[in-house]
Amino acid sequence: MADKIIEVRDIKKYFRVDKGKLDKARAKYLHAVDHVSFSIERGEIFGVIGESGSGKSTIGRCILRLLEIDSGEILYNGTNISELSAKQMKQYRRNMQMIFQNPLASFNPKKTIGASFSEIGKVYKIPKAEIDKKIHELVAYINLTDDVLTRLPKELSGGQLQRLAIARALLVQPEFIVADEPVSALDVSVQAQILNLMINLKKDKGQTILFISHDLTVVRHVCDKVAVVYLGVIVEMGSTEDVYKNVMHPYTQALISAKPKEHPLEEKERILLEGEVPNAINVKEGCRFANRCPRFKEGLCSERTPKLKHVGGGHYVACHYPIGQKNI
Amino acid sequence: MKEGNILEIKDLCVNLMTVRGIIYAVQGVNLNVKEGEIHGIVGESGCGKSVSTKAVMKLHDEEKTEYTGNIDFLSSKGEVDIVPLNKKQMREIKGKDIAMIFQDSMTALNPIMKAGEQIAEQLRAKLGLSKTDAKKRALEMFEKVGILPAEKRYEQYPFEMSGGMLQRVMIAMALSCEPKLLIADEPTTALDVTIQAQILELIKDLQRESKTSVIFITHDLGVIAEICDSVSVMYAGRVIETGTVVEIFDEACHPYTKALLESNPKEGDQGEYMKTISGAPPLLYEKFTGCPYAPRCDYATEECQGALPETVVLNATHSVACHHYKRVRGEE
Numbered sequence: 001m002a003d004k005i006i007e008v009r010d011i012k013k014y015f016r017v018d019k020g021k022l023d024k025a026r027a028k029y030l031h032a033v034d035h036v037s038f039s040i041e042r043g044e045i046f047g048v049i050g051e052s053g054s055g056k057s058t059i060g061r062c063i064l065r066l067l068e069i070d071s072g073e074i075l076y077n078g079t080n081i082s083e084l085s086a087k088q089m090k091q092y093r094r095n096m097q098m099i100f101q102n103p104l105a106s107f108n109p110k111k112t113i114g115a116s117f118s119e120i121g122k123v124y125k126i127p128k129a130e131i132d133k134k135i136h137e138l139v140a141y142i143n144l145t146d147d148v149l150t151r152l153p154k155e156l157s158g159g160q161l162q163r164l165a166i167a168r169a170l171l172v173q174p175e176f177i178v179a180d181e182p183v184s185a186l187d188v189s190v191q192a193q194i195l196n197l198m199i200n201l202k203k204d205k206g207q208t209i210l211f212i213s214h215d216l217t218v219v220r221h222v223c224d225k226v227a228v229v230y231l232g233v234i235v236e237m238g239s240t241e242d243v244y245k246n247v248m249h250p251y252t253q254a255l256i257s258a259k260p261k262e263h264p265l266e267e268k269e270r271i272l273l274e275g276e277v278p279n280a281i282n283v284k285e286g287c288r289f290a291n292r293c294p295r296f297k298e299g300l301c302s303e304r305t306p307k308l309k310h311v312g313g314g315h316y317v318a319c320h321y322p323i324g325q326k327n328i
Numbered sequence: 329m330k331e332g333n334i335l336e337i338k339d340l341c342v343n344l345m346t347v348r349g350i351i352y353a354v355q356g357v358n359l360n361v362k363e364g365e366i367h368g369i370v371g372e373s374g375c376g377k378s379v380s381t382k383a384v385m386k387l388h389d390e391e392k393t394e395y396t397g398n399i400d401f402l403s404s405k406g407e408v409d410i411v412p413l414n415k416k417q418m419r420e421i422k423g424k425d426i427a428m429i430f431q432d433s434m435t436a437l438n439p440i441m442k443a444g445e446q447i448a449e450q451l452r453a454k455l456g457l458s459k460t461d462a463k464k465r466a467l468e469m470f471e472k473v474g475i476l477p478a479e480k481r482y483e484q485y486p487f488e489m490s491g492g493m494l495q496r497v498m499i500a501m502a503l504s505c506e507p508k509l510l511i512a513d514e515p516t517t518a519l520d521v522t523i524q525a526q527i528l529e530l531i532k533d534l535q536r537e538s539k540t541s542v543i544f545i546t547h548d549l550g551v552i553a554e555i556c557d558s559v560s561v562m563y564a565g566r567v568i569e570t571g572t573v574v575e576i577f578d579e580a581c582h583p584y585t586k587a588l589l590e591s592n593p594k595e596g597d598q599g600e601y602m603k604t605i606s607g608a609p610p611l612l613y614e615k616f617t618g619c620p621y622a623p624r625c626d627y628a629t630e631e632c633q634g635a636l637p638e639t640v641v642l643n644a645t646h647s648v649a650c651h652h653y654k655r656v657r658g659e660e
Contacts, residue, residue, distance in 0.1 A: 051520035157608040187372040187547060189605035192591040196601050214520065221593040221602070240598065258525035260550030262594055264573040272529060273522045276490050 004075075005176055005208050006063060007039040011072030011082075013055075013062055017281060031280040032058040034232040035072075037308070040176075040225075043206040045198065047223030047240065049213055049255075051277050055232040056212050060178040063210065064096050065089060076176075094124055097169035101181040103161035107153040113164055114149030120171050131171070138167040142197060159190030166197060178210045183218060191218070198222050216259050220244055225314075228252045231280045231288040234308055238315035248311065248322040250295045287320065295321050329400050329407055334509055334541045335361040335384070340397035340411075342376075342383050352612050353379040355565035356397070358639065361509070363402075366535060366542040368556035368573070370549060370588075372609055376565040377545050381511050384410060384543075385428055386418050401426070404508065423454045427502035431514040433494035437486045443494075444470065444482030447501045454505050469500040473530060492523035496530070503534060510535075511543045516551060528555050549592050553577065558645065561585045564610050564620035567639075571646040581642065581653040583625050619651065627652045 014029040021027070032055045040046045050056040061067045063074055065081065074082045081092055100106045107116055114135070121131030139146055142163040153161060162182060169177055179198070183191040199222060201207040213219050219226055220240055227237040228251065236249040247253045250271075257271045273292050280288070286302045287293070293301065300320045308318040311325065329336055342354035354376045361367045369377045382388055384399055399410040403425045410421070430436040438446055447469060448462040457465065463482075470478035473496045486494055495515055502510055512531065516524040532555055535542055544556055552559055552573065559576045561569045561584065569582040580586045590603040607624045610616075619625070622632040631651050639649045654660045 051522065159608065188549070188588060189372065189591045190608075192593070192602040192604040195593070196604060199599060199601060216521070217593045217595070220595070221598055254522060258521040260524075260528075260548065261553040262550065262592075263577055264553045264556075266553070270525065270529075272525060276492050276523060277520070 003042040004039045005042045005077060006210070007073075007075040008037055008059075008063065009073040009075065010035050010037050011059075011062055011074065012036075012070045013058055013067060014070055028281050031232045031283050033062060033069075034280075034283075036229075036232070036234055037072075038227055038234065038237060040208060040210060042175075042208055043202065044224040045202055045209045045211050045222050047211045047213065047219040047226040048229060049216065049219050049226055050229035051214060051255075053231075053277055053279065054229045055280070056214075056229050057180050058232075059229070060098070060180050060210055060212050064093075064098055064178055066098070094172045095175045097172065097174040097177050099162075099165050099169050099177060099179045099182050102185055103158060103165045104153055106165050107161065109153055112150055112152055113156070117149065117168055117171065120168065124172055126172075134171060135167075138170055139164075142167050157190075158186050159193055162186060162190075162194055163197060166194070166201075170201075176208045176210070178212070180212045181214070182211075184213065184215065195222055216256060228255065231277065231283070233288060233318065234316070235289065235319065236315075236317045237308070238313070242313060242315045246315070246324065248315070248317040248325060249289075249319050250293050250323065251289050253323060254292075254294070295319075295323075297321060329402060330360070332362050333360050334363045334402045335359075335543075336398070336400040337380070337384070338398040338400070340380060340383060340399060341395070342379050342388065343394040344379070344388065345392040345394075349613055352615050353565055354383065355612070355615060357562075357565070357567050359560055359567055359570070361541050361543060362558075363541055364539045365557040366532075366544055366555055368552040368559040369543060369545045369562060370547065370552050370559060371562035372547060372588075374609055374612070375562040376612070377562050378513055379565075380562075381428075381513065381543055381545060384509075384511065385422060385426055386410065386413065386415075387428075390415075402508070423450060423507070424505050425507055426509045426511065427505065427507040428511040428513065429495070429498045429502050429515050431517050433491065433498045433518075434486060436498060437494060439486055441485070442482065443484055443486055443489065443497045447497070447504050450501060451504055465504065466500075469504045472534070473497075473500045473503075474526075475500065491519055492526065495519065495523075495527055499527075499530065499534070503538065503540070506538065507540060509541045509543070511545070513545045514547070515544075517546070517548070524551075531555065549589065561588070564616065565612055566620070566649065568621070568650070569648045575646045579646070579657070581646075581648040581656050582650045583627050583652070583656055584621050586656065627655055 011033055012035055013033040015032055016027055017030050018028045048056045048059060062069050069082055073080050076092060117135050118131060183194050211223055223240050226240045226243050227234045230251050236243055236252045254271045254273045261268055271294060275292050285305055287306050290296050290301045306318045306320050308316050310316050337357055337359040340354055340357045344351045344353050357380045371377045395411050401408055401410055403421055444466050447466040451457045451462040451465055467478045467482060470481055475481045475496050516527050556573050558572050560567045563584050569585045587605045605624050610620050616636060618634055619632040619637050622628040637649045637651045639647050641647045
């Protein structure tokens with residue numbers, strides 16, 4: 001059996017969107033994450049891809065318990081961490097770190113990079129000599145020199161800061177990292193530096209990473225497995241190659257076809273989705289993609305919510321009429 | 329001006345006065361836009377792509393900006409140099425002859441005015457239409473750009489619309505006076521891929537129909553491949569390479585263009601290391617005497633430190649500013 005580091009079982013997170021109204025029976029909820037299950041094996045980069053409002057960031061935050069889930073279980077190395085108290089959680093926090101989209105906002109603007117780094121040592125009571133050595137090693141690992149430690153965040157470029165944010169997350173040798181859109185605020189030449197660093201982490205350290213992104217090419221480049229989310233549910237999941245080459249869900253197909261061309265002469269057949277991503281407030285029974293789906297059929301699609309089903313080889317799809325398959 | 333060109337920017341420099349000193353944001357840009365083409369400008373943040381196109385509309389704060397060079401534009405009243413024009417003269421050109429759409433449609437629109445009325449207001453001011461005619465024309469524009477049902481959407485405020493819809497409102501507004509030149513400053517950067525595909529398709533369709541010339545600014549080479557006829561690549565306030573879109577993708581002669589293309593992740597190289605460009609783009613607090621890309625360039629020699637490379641014309645459409653373009657092409 002594979003070594004599962006994170007297992008998410010049927011988690012649910014709803015946000016009340018009409019706060020302040022007393023009438024609970026008619027309350028409106030945004031179904032940000034709705035019955036999502038998946039597991040991440042040690043040493044893999046697991047991608048979560050979706051458009052804005054799909055709930056991909058919420059999934060990442062729920063796993064780290066930066067948000068409390070409404071129901072379901074989150075297992076970390078087999079232990080259910082979803083009901084631990086804040087104090088009990090602290091020992092796990094060290095093993096689970098997060099990297100955010102905007103590197104400038106994730107550093108204290110008034111503190112030097114070095115001070116931000118050593119603060120971590122204080123929080124986890126690591127002796128100063130040890131943490132200083134570790135900082136030195138990591139700064140070299142991300143191809144920077146020690147003089148960055150005396151600088152303030154505003155004096156560094158976005159790419160340098162994002163590499164430092166990754167180094168800071170690595171300082172406590174976490175087993176698991178959640179990277180929430182780590183490259184979307186960066187230019188392409190800098191983006192490549194960060195992606196190379198991610199690939200290095202996996203190769204050298206066997207780092208397990210949950211990689212959240214909206215960019216299909218980036219996900220395809222770094223991730224071993226990928227889950228495609230739409231309005232709070234996983235619609236397709238499997239190894240990256242499988243999902244990209246044997247697309248089964250019409251949403252994944254549309255997403256891939258919407259990606260701009262790589263070369264001006266490339267011929268590309270495009271499935272243009274009509275309309276926009278609807279919001280997930282008080283969703284009804286039926287497939288959430290039904291109103292935009294090019295394969296929509298009356299009946300099943302609008303009446304029953306498709307379940308995520310295994311179709312072989314670790315490939316899962318939640319669709320009544322998946323591409324290239326007979327009805328499931 | 330050359331026959332067939334609608335815009336010719338010659339040696340444009342834009343200096344911005346800031347509290348930290350003068351920023352030489354644009355340091356001698358040369359750029360030609362032909363009639364009826366989509367001309368892409370690509371570059372990383374801070375390369376001057378927005379600053380130089382905003383200069384075409386004279387959108388910089390006049391008291392804190394210094395322009396030199398020429399921006400020759402073929403307006404509906406004939407050829408005109410935009411640089412010396414004052415505010416009043418610019419008002420004749422803005423909106424009617426040149427229109428612009430921005431990245432952040434939420435802040436570009438008036439938040440306390442109905443979306444439809446904002447278009448109608450412009451039509452009344454610029455074309456002198458009556459209230460009813462303006463509304464009729466605004467509704468037509470809404471239908472053209474796919475904001476449906478137009479009647480209902482006309483009455484909505486910007487906050488009631490999604491990002492994709494607002495971008496459509498901006499496009500409708502920009503095209504409502506049938507400008508000769510449309511400047512699109514990263515119009516799809518803030519949008520999701522599926523919405524981006526819709527908006528690009530829309531711009532392409534409308535452009536084909538109206539034959540408007542478009543300057544399309546983006547940092548995404550995929551978008552360039554998708555929509556542009558010709559491309560200018562900018563670095564540190566200068567255009568370093570210009571060509572047709574195929575020339576740029578297949579026959580790039582500048583090391584920066586090459587590196588930019590290579591650092592874009594592609595299909596079929598999963599899990600491989602990508603080529604990166606070491607270092608970061610320079611700050612523009614001084615004028616360059618050598619090639620600004622030299623510190624990051626694999627081909628750099630002493631010559632590059634010493635002299636700013638001249639723009640070399642390779643053929644009618646392709647030109648490059650690099651001392652070593654022959655070596656980059658593998659000819660030496």
